Amino acid sequence: MSHASTSRAAAATAAAVAAAAAGMSLLAGCSQGMPNGGPDVAMVREVAASSQVKMPDRAGAIFPLTPGRTLKMRVTRGGADGGVVPGEVRVVGVRTLAGRTGTLVESVRGGKRFRLELYGTDGDGKTIRLKALGESPERMLVFDPPIPVLKSGSATGADLLWNGTARMGKAQYSARAYHRVSAHVPVKTPSGEYKAFRLDSIISVTANRQRIDYPAVMWLAPEVGMVQRRLAERNRPVEEHLAERPR
Amino acid sequence: MPAPHPTVFSSFVRLGALLTVTAFLGIFVGCRLEKRGLWLPEVPTEIGAWTAVDVPLEERTVATLGYPKTLGRQYVNPFDEKVDAHVIAAASFDAYHEPGMCMAGYGFSLTAETFPQVFGAGNKARAMVLKHDETGIRVLMLYWVQYEDGSTTGRGNLRAYGDLMPRLTTGFKAAASGKQSVIVRIYTFVNPNDPNIEQARRNIYGVARGLHKGIEEDGKQWRGRAAEQRQQEGRS
Numbered sequence: 242m243s244h245a246s247t248s249r250a251a252a253a254t255a256a257a258v259a260a261a262a263a264g265m266s267l268l269a270g271c272s273q274g275m276p277n278g279g280p281d282v283a284m285v286r287e288v289a290a291s292s293q294v295k296m297p298d299r300a301g302a303i304f305p306l307t308p309g310r311t312l313k314m315r316v317t318r319g320g321a322d323g324g325v326v327p328g329e330v331r332v333v334g335v336r337t338l339a340g341r342t343g344t345l346v347e348s349v350r351g352g353k354r355f356r357l358e359l360y361g362t363d364g365d366g367k368t369i370r371l372k373a374l375g376e377s378p379e380r381m382l383v384f385d386p387p388i389p390v391l392k393s394g395s396a397t398g399a400d401l402l403w404n405g406t407a408r409m410g411k412a413q414y415s416a417r418a419y420h421r422v423s424a425h426v427p428v429k430t431p432s433g434e435y436k437a438f439r440l441d442s443i444i445s446v447t448a449n450r451q452r453i454d455y456p457a458v459m460w461l462a463p464e465v466g467m468v469q470r471r472l473a474e475r476n477r478p479v480e481e482h483l484a485e486r487p488r
Numbered sequence: 489m490p491a492p493h494p495t496v497f498s499s500f501v502r503l504g505a506l507l508t509v510t511a512f513l514g515i516f517v518g519c520r521l522e523k524r525g526l527w528l529p530e531v532p533t534e535i536g537a538w539t540a541v542d543v544p545l546e547e548r549t550v551a552t553l554g555y556p557k558t559l560g561r562q563y564v565n566p567f568d569e570k571v572d573a574h575v576i577a578a579a580s581f582d583a584y585h586e587p588g589m590c591m592a593g594y595g596f597s598l599t600a601e602t603f604p605q606v607f608g609a610g611n612k613a614r615a616m617v618l619k620h621d622e623t624g625i626r627v628l629m630l631y632w633v634q635y636e637d638g639s640t641t642g643r644g645n646l647r648a649y650g651d652l653m654p655r656l657t658t659g660f661k662a663a664a665s666g667k668q669s670v671i672v673r674i675y676t677f678v679n680p681n682d683p684n685i686e687q688a689r690r691n692i693y694g695v696a697r698g699l700h701k702g703i704e705e706d707g708k709q710w711r712g713r714a715a716e717q718r719q720q721e722g723r724s
Binding site for chain 1: 598601
């Protein structure tokens with residue numbers, strides 16, 4: 242074979258290889274792609290069971306309902322006429338309101354009562370349930386069955402879904418509630434810093450095809466109780482922070 | 489005119505045979521995929537605290553996927569958090585399109601990819617993070633092909649319009665397996681106030697498992713109906 246024909250064959254082979262490579266590139270794409278990982282890979286891995294933080298096993302350790310217990314709060318109310326006022330969250334004791342008996346918890350702001358909650362605990366002492374909620378003893382929404390709010394011993398990520406009815410006087414509405422422990426985070430308050438469980442909650446009542454939501458977020462620190470709370474009151478945000486560490 | 493050299497002639501024979509095989513393969517895969525693409529399962533309307541509303545896929549997306557049967561749902565929980573779900577009948581190779589492709593057109597880039605066993609041993613999904621180049625907003629996405637018996641595959645590397653080979657491989661395997669399959673992709677936007685993105689991850693994995701279970705249930709019914717139909721055809 243001559244030198245010229247060898248060169249031609251080599252050139253033809255190279256051209257064929259180049260054409261094949263171009264064809265393969267068109268078929269297979271030329272992007273580098275993402276190896277099994279990437280800078281944000283931790284953001285899409287499932288939350289490991291081992292990384293979830295467990296609440297204390299005793300309901301009273303995370304949500305104390307001891308009669309007489311009072312939490313001094315600093316209340317910040319949003320809106321044009323908002324401001325900061327002192328407040329309290331008091332565990333009044335066992336009371337009967339709107340035909341239901343439970344432990345009454347009263348929230349006071351600037352000396353004025355603005356929220357009443359009636360709680361009960363299941364027989365196993367683990368699940369806290371909300372029996373009634375309102376602004377005054379005369380205007381209480383009574384829930385049937387009582388809404389499960391919190392189950393002690395559960396870990397972050399745990400949730401409780403409830404479907405039932407809400408009654409006010411003679412009127413009865415369909416209602417839905419959802420509570421979940423979404424995180425275990427540090428919380429700064431005037432009384433110090435706590436590691437607290439964030440409890441997201443919403444109670445939705447449907448009246449005349451209109452849904453009324455009662456959202457609330459509570460931060461609960463073990464052996465202390467509520468250290469921060471965020472509510473929507475008549476469409477205005479209200480934020481409460483623990484002002485003094487309870488004795 | 490001189491007779492063609494025997495080697496030239498045999499090359500033509502080989503080429504002819506190759507073309508014949510390719511044509512038959514094309515007809516086989518086409519028919520199989522078309523039959524495979526008949527199944528579009530019912531998916532649950534409620535998954536735990538999540539309630540779904542129908543949100544059909546955009547016309548442009550359906551066109552890109554080759555007009556298969558599709559189902560678009562948006563799952564919303566009581567806190568108004570959302571997870572979007574697309575269920576696509578595996579009717580053609582086009583249906584196996586790069587899941588992040590549609591997002592790329594809106595300025596998102598892939599920043600993470602992994603293949604977790606979301607649905608039990610060996611049953612994987614492809615998990616991705618897509619980040620908006622300008623705003624930094626992130627989207628978590630899970631993508632999997634689910635067969636009528638509940639088994640899944642995550643399938644990776646279907647990266648761009650040019651990445652035909654992996655797409656062909658995925659589609660060919662679905663066609664050859666002889667099982668009905670659907671393509672599922674779900675995604676959720678990450679709330680900037682979500683520490684460590686824990687809630688978004690819980691949301692997307694929770695909805696994924698609920699969807700998988702619902703599709704698996706529907707698959708069992710489909711298999712029952714298909715077996716009955718085969719029996720009836722056998723009798724007649």
